[in-house]
Amino acid sequence: SNTFIMAVQRQVLHNCLDKAKHFITLGERDKSRDYCDMGIAFVAEKRIEGYGAKDTIEDVRVELWLERFWMFLENNDLML
Numbered sequence: 001s002n003t004f005i006m007a008v009q010r011q012v013l014h015n016c017l018d019k020a021k022h023f024i025t026l027g028e029r030d031k032s033r034d035y036c037d038m039g040i041a042f043v044a045e046k047r048i049e050g051y052g053a054k055d056t057i058e059d060v061r062v063e064l065w066l067e068r069f070w071m072f073l074e075n076n077d078l079m080l
Contacts, residue, residue, distance in 0.1 A: 013039050013058050013065055017072070024076050033078045036069045043069075 016039035023032035043065050046057060053063040073079050 011058060012042055013060070016042070017068060020069075020072055024078075029076075029078060032076065033073065033080070036073050036078065039069045040066065 016035045020032045020035040020039070023029075023035065043051075043057065043062060046055075046062065051057070051062050053061065055062050057065060
């Protein structure tokens, strides 16, 4: 049903960040980076669809999502 799909999609970014945090604790650096990249790509896709920096995805501003993912990459020395 449509509601199920919406509920799943609504949690994409929270899930990506949670998974990134989970894998970094396991020392799985590549998997952790992949989840950050997925999150950033998801936000980028929304930007192309017309979302602005102040618009919200999963009740969090677009700009804050990007900041969270970039800070996580930076703080865990995952930048390529």
